[in-house]
Each structure stands twice: as C-alpha cells, then as structure tokens.
Amino acid sequence: MTDLVLHEYAASGNCYKIRLTASHVGVVLQRREYDIMSGETRSLAFLSEVNRNGRIPVLQIGDRFLPESNAACVWLADGSALIPTDRFDRADMLRWMFFEQYSHEPNVATLRFWLHLIGETALSDMQRAQIASKRTGGEAALALMEEHLASQRFFVADMPTLADICLYAYTHVAEEGSFDLGHFPAVRRWIDAVAALPRHVAMED
Amino acid sequence: MTDLVLHEYAASGNCYKIRLTASHVGVVLQRREYDIMSGETRSLAFLSEVNRNGRIPVLQIGDRFLPESNAACVWLADGSALIPTDRFDRADMLRWMFFEQYSHEPNVATLRFWLHLIGETALSDMQRAQIASKRTGGEAALALMEEHLASQRFFVADMPTLADICLYAYTHVAEEGSFDLGHFPAVRRWIDAVAALPRHVAMED
Numbered sequence: 001m002t003d004l005v006l007h008e009y010a011a012s013g014n015c016y017k018i019r020l021t022a023s024h025v026g027v028v029l030q031r032r033e034y035d036i037m038s039g040e041t042r043s044l045a046f047l048s049e050v051n052r053n054g055r056i057p058v059l060q061i062g063d064r065f066l067p068e069s070n071a072a073c074v075w076l077a078d079g080s081a082l083i084p085t086d087r088f089d090r091a092d093m094l095r096w097m098f099f100e101q102y103s104h105e106p107n108v109a110t111l112r113f114w115l116h117l118i119g120e121t122a123l124s125d126m127q128r129a130q131i132a133s134k135r136t137g138g139e140a141a142l143a144l145m146e147e148h149l150a151s152q153r154f155f156v157a158d159m160p161t162l163a164d165i166c167l168y169a170y171t172h173v174a175e176e177g178s179f180d181l182g183h184f185p186a187v188r189r190w191i192d193a194v195a196a197l198p199r200h201v202a203m204e205d
Numbered sequence: 206m207t208d209l210v211l212h213e214y215a216a217s218g219n220c221y222k223i224r225l226t227a228s229h230v231g232v233v234l235q236r237r238e239y240d241i242m243s244g245e246t247r248s249l250a251f252l253s254e255v256n257r258n259g260r261i262p263v264l265q266i267g268d269r270f271l272p273e274s275n276a277a278c279v280w281l282a283d284g285s286a287l288i289p290t291d292r293f294d295r296a297d298m299l300r301w302m303f304f305e306q307y308s309h310e311p312n313v314a315t316l317r318f319w320l321h322l323i324g325e326t327a328l329s330d331m332q333r334a335q336i337a338s339k340r341t342g343g344e345a346a347l348a349l350m351e352e353h354l355a356s357q358r359f360f361v362a363d364m365p366t367l368a369d370i371c372l373y374a375y376t377h378v379a380e381e382g383s384f385d386l387g388h389f390p391a392v393r394r395w396i397d398a399v400a401a402l403p404r405h406v407a408m409e410d
Contacts (some may be wrong), residue, residue, distance in 0.1 A: 052349055052352055052353075053304070053308070053349055063292060064293060066293070066296055066297060066300055067300055067304075068299070068300040068301075068303040068304055069303075070299070070303050071296045071297070071299040071300035071303055072296070072300075074295075074296050074299055075292065075293065075296035078292050078295075078296070086272070087283050088266060088269060088280065090279075090283075091271055091276045091277070091280035091283070092271060092276070094273070094275070094276040094279055094299075095271055095272055095273040095276035096273075097276075097303075098273040098274075098276055098302075098303070098306055099258070099272075101275055101303050101306055101307045102273075102306045102307065102310075102311070103258070105307070106307075106311070119323050126338065129334065133331065144257055144258055147257055148257075178358065196323075204385050
C-alpha cells in the first residue's frame, strides 16, 4: 500500500477527523506534526512542498498531496461503509460535510481555537470583534443539528457516515469554545453514539 | 424521471452553479424564485418545507430536499464525465469544492453580494468592518487559483470537472465584488475556457 502521511496539528479537529476516518477504515497513517502557533505551515518549505494554501491538514498519498480535511476523509473512506451507496444519501452526506465547513467550522472551531488554544487575552481587536457573531453562527449550526438529530440517530440514512465523523470532530469539543451543549440534548446523545462506535479513537490518541 | 425543482435566487452564484451543472449533464430543472432581500427564505413555510437552514439554493428531488449547492451539483453530475473516475482525482475535485465554500465563497461571493446587490451605503457597521478582511481573503483565494492554473488548464485531471463549474460561478463575476481579475491572467484564461465549453449557459439565462 502507498505510504500515507498526515501533515497535521494534532489538536485541530480538522486533523482529528482524518485520523478518526483512518481508524474506522483500518488504515494506518504516519503523522508529521507542525507548530501552527509559530507559523511552521507558512514556511517556504511547507508552502512549496505540502500546501500552497499554508494550512493543515494535508494528506500525503505517496508523492501527491491532498489538502482540505473533508476531501481527505472521502479519499480514505472510498468504497467503505462510511459512504452510502445510494445516490441521494451520498449527496446528502456531502451536504452535511459542506454545512460543516461553511456554517459550523468557521464558528464552532474558530471560537475554540481563539478561546481555548490562543486565549482571549492574546486575541487581536479584529478577532475579539467577531466573537459575538461567531457565537451566534455556531449556536445556529448546533440548533440545526439538534433539530435534525431529534428524529435521527445519525445524520444520513440511519447509519454512521463521514457526515457524522466530520461533524463530530469539532462538535464534541464545542464547550472548549464556550458553547453550552446542555442546550442540545439530541446532539449530546449523538456525540455519545459516535464515540461508542467500534474503532472509535479519541482526539488525544 | 423524478421532478427536479431548484429553489433559488437566480443572481446567486450558488444557484447558478446548479443550473450550469444541470445544463452540462442535460437535465431540465424547474425553477422557483425567492426574494431573499425581503426574507422569503426565512418564512415559516420555507423553513418547515424546504430548508430549516433558511438558505437557498435547495434542489428538490421528488419529495426530498437537498441543500448546499455543491452537494446538489454532485447529485446532478453523479455518473457523468464531470466527476473523475480516478480515486485521487475525485477526492481532489472535492478538495477544490471545499476550498470554494471555505476560502472563496465567504469572501469573493459575500463582497459581491454586499457591494453589487445590496450596495455599500446600505451595509451595517458590522458588515462594513469586515470588507477589508474579506478583500484580503478573496485575493488570497484568487492568488491560489492563479498559481494552480498557471500550469493547468482546469483544476483537476486536465479536464473540466465540478471543481471548475463550482469555482466558476463566483469567480467570473468577482469584479462585481470589486476584485481586479487583471491581476490574475491564468484565472481569466480559465474563465474563458469554462465559458467556451459545450452546453455552457450564462448566469443570466
């Protein structure tokens, strides 16, 4: 099998979702850690060799590089039970993965990064000015998930798919961004269900 | 064939990309227009029947509803030449589509919406405060596209895919968000190449 290297910052949910997908499909990843706080992913070497976009994660597949966490998950899960075979369900899985990147991650993940990993006192004025709108956006994303999960065990087709893996990554640590999951009981039940799946691995593993 | 209804606001690039995909794969969509300026997609009827997320576009497939523009494009293009058969290329196509929703649309599309469709004088203070950072983000997205397209005719596998369709939608009208495409000659050449494809339709069609 081709060597697989995950270029990552382990505390990032976007990196964790790739490790979680790999575990579910039984694939071993080599891991290479970067210190994003010191700008290691903005170095000339990283930009020219790994990702011109200066972001982790990137999944290296042999000598090819695949940025964007959800795309890397799709590559890993190709042909597995994590991707539905039904045409509508497969598109509906991607629907939740696009929702994750557009409506969830920029709010839920960014507030966690700012408040938990950087720390509020170290934020710029521009960042501090966006906290309120990101809280509103993150709560709206969680509320949409709550409504959906009130009548569904998993996001798509009553089975665990990449939509669950990708949404789980930042949702299960949303309280580190000071979101109160006590307001979202169906989301909490779903978090427990994802964590109870065979082959689950924790973020800190 | 199942009835397909596009719930849309025609001037939105996210809606246009679905019409463009449908044209490429030879599928006819019924179209239902909503006035997003008057909040028609936030009405109780829309929220309960079409999309709880209160956003267009939504592709209705019979009695099922598929939000998220890029997911709708995948559903429409399923099995067509717009989706590569190679595993890496298919994931790489999604990589550019996630890039589009995460790094491109929130900047390039939002500035066009604010400056061209709403008008700068009608913006809120919160919106006006974000113009500079959205301009920086949009220019970074266009610069990344420019670098990639300097050595590639299309985004993936040297052939037109959904990555091109989805990125084209807002890029070809980026100047309406006051981005200067004169700085991005490879992007302009690619815009012309996408517009010259058989079965292309314009945004205003």
